[in-house]
Amino acid sequence: MKEYNIGEKIKELRLSLEISQNDLAKQICEPQDLEKIEKGDEYPTLPQLHTLAKRLGIPITYFFETNWNQNVDYVNSVKTLMRNYARDREYKALYEIVKREEQSDLFRDKLNKQFLMWHEGICVYHVDKNKGRSLEMLYDALKITNREMNDFTEDEIQIMHSIGVI
Template sequence: MEMKYLGLEISKLRAELGMSQKELAKDICTQSTISRIEAGEVYPAIDTLLKIALKLRIPVEYLIEMLFYKNVLESERLIKDIEFHLKEHDYKKIISIINKNEISSENIWLNFYLDYLLQTAHYKLKMISPEECITNLKNILISSNQTTIQFRFLHIKINNTIANVYAENGEAIKSLYYYNKLLNEHIHKNYNDYKIYETLITVLYNKCKVLYDINNIEGALDTANQGISKSKETGIISLAGQFLYYKGQCLEKMDFPFKEIKEVYTQALSLFEFMEFPFYIKAIKENKKQYLK
């Protein structure tokens, strides 16, 4: 058994939630016991492990895996490596990395996660059709148990990707069904893990784009405003400039005063410059130059 891996993971997850050892220990055990568990000095009883998992908002199966597998930290490195290339849209590299790594069949969540990324990469490279991609992603959701698929909000990411595939292939109504389902279920809840808000803000942005593309300008404006508000509320501003850009376009279509539109685009440009997004800086300066003089 690998107590040290379990202890390191509990410590990491606790820190991500901004929780002290004392807060984690409350109604479970003593702070000293939590300290010893995190240091890898003692085995927690199964009921203690269950209570810790509930407080950390993760499936207890994940922590149990930590006790039996040495490759957990290696899996974390694999995930970080893949997600780096995902941000770069390097889908060939993602496929190569996944194919080179043999994952134990007993590491259920990681296999679901890698299968999800593999299907997405195959679709992006046109190795499978949109229909095949959607079917395969739905099968992941169907074949997994609820506890496992909800770990690290994988179910939200998969449903968001299904919606994206529908949107990219002209099925706006189906895509909006999935976006709305996710937002209605999660956007108004309070989560300690900020990472879910990154995903939900992305869902809002995707919904905004689809509404604008089908000329539902009022809906797009409402969604852009919601995205701006959520970005401010959470401090996650990576898409705030894009929301402002879409807001400006909506205001243009709705014949708002020039001054108001100019203010929105100016704010968007400031954010693009702050975030160092050269593509968006160039786009807004070229496409909206009349408002930026």
């Protein structure tokens, strides 16, 4: 039988997202039960696993993948978390993630850099209340991948939408 190390993956994601056991366990299970799950002493129920995955911003299938690239999974998890914070208008929490990930080598390529700059521009508007700097950042984010300003990708259209909202 294949060993999936579900608890290990939960702990790894929880720590990378800087979420405490108490916060992650809220309304799912007791913190001491989460500790047992992370140690591999217990397995979560399917409803618990579904809620944990949702709270960690990942698909439930993440726990059962055998050939996965940790860096890609981490970046995708962070992006999902950032989208969730933006959707829920949790701009201060979003801003903290942006600032932390700006230092990461995983967010240095064009698309990931654009994603961070886009969300930082949103935060600058909502948290710092700086409309001019926000718009400047959003336009700069667009120019990272589209200097010609034509044939827009989905993310570029969403950045333009953010500009329109601001």
